[in-house]
Amino acid sequence: MQKPPVPTKPPAPENRGRDRAATEAALVAAARAVLAEEGFVGLGINAVARRAGCDKQLIYRYFGGLDGLVDAIGNEIGDDLRRSLQPLAALGQAGSYRELVERMMLGFLQALRDDALMRRIMAWEIASPSELVQRLTRARSKSMMAWVAESRGTLVPPAGVDVAATNAVLLAAIQHLVLSSAAAGQFAGLTLTSEADWERVRAVVKAIVAGAYAG
């Protein structure tokens, strides 16, 4: 019997034919999707290749392995973050440092709530500080820093306030609450599912900011 001429290739999801740039983009997109949906535990060569619908060999050829692919994601999320936070800063100049910080904190909270990929990366940073994820972190914090500096304008904080430590505490709280909410729906007995729950959190954040940057 002669073998059928059709190479039995119906499961090809998209006929993205022999276009290196398109294939690279598909691989990066697949990696982002896997990371966002499965988390970093499921982010492997095989999983990404399966998702992208092409052979894993191409990951080695075009990116030199998983590391290079993650670097490519890092470049993208830098842009994403900038695009996502930009409108927050331009939303009219703040009248005081207190108002500026409040806006930034609440904006950060909302942005993070809306971005599953960013949450996965942040969880990754905490759970397994590999060299791989630290490159992602660098890309992220670079964009964050730029955003902060750009938003500050000419405003100056009140004297005698440890700005770096205060903001770190606030950002840490927000980040952790959002991550806990996404993972378990609650933290420390406080449910974090309804919008009313988040309104309570926002109120507390506002109160803390007001207390720290009063004047």
Next chain:
Amino acid sequence: MQKPPVPTKPPAPENRGRDRAATEAALVAAARAVLAEEGFVGLGINAVARRAGCDKQLIYRYFGGLDGLVDAIGNEIGDDLRRSLQPLAALGQAGSYRELVERMMLGFLQALRDDALMRRIMAWEIASPSELVQRLTRARSKSMMAWVAESRGTLVPPAGVDVAATNAVLLAAIQHLVLSSAAAGQFAGLTLTSEADWERVRAVVKAIVAGAYAG
């Protein structure tokens, strides 16, 4: 040739001979060690059995699998946590609700800084909310609740303060800063390695508590 009478068993690390209770304890200890040192990604049947120096079959026989072993850990950490936080509460009655919360927050910060296993579990909760880890979480939060209730005594918070939300924000901040410190040594540009760094964090926490529970 007759087979040698010595069963070639020199790599046996400890001659814990045929004692089920001792073996179970060794398995639990091995699981805790693996979790503390490798993190939850490395917590598997094979790794634990290797570490304990016995066959993985025993994990199935005595604990019914990895789940049962994790449950056993849960029971232990409940006691540990209680033993670790107890002295904090008994350290003389607080004179005000503000003072009570301040002590609890700073005590929690220090206890978490000293407990690698607890940090791993908390990171686990955030990174992959499996049924497995949720049982650990329940054991932990149960002990925490008991500790809080026991410490409160007759003190009452000032009216008009959202106690649950405020404390959740503070605990989230502390937890996240400690986890970030252990993972990367810094957070949001704030280095978290020296004791001076932590003193800045403590000062901010105190200020926030004072602001929230003033009166």
Next chain:
DNA sequence: TGCGTATGTCACCGACTGGTGATATTTCCT
């Protein structure tokens, strides 16, 4: 003593992982 059972060990299974060499197919340039 001998026998049942508790305890411990070994060998194997299928599935999956990251990684690599060889091969097929298309495109493009001379």
Next chain:
DNA sequence: AGGAAATATCACCAGTCGGTGACATACGCA
């Protein structure tokens, strides 16, 4: 047209994973 290079796919490797059945050994009780 021809032939080199780019692109894509396949087949396979060694290793690890969780899981299970069969086997060896020692203990304790009748």
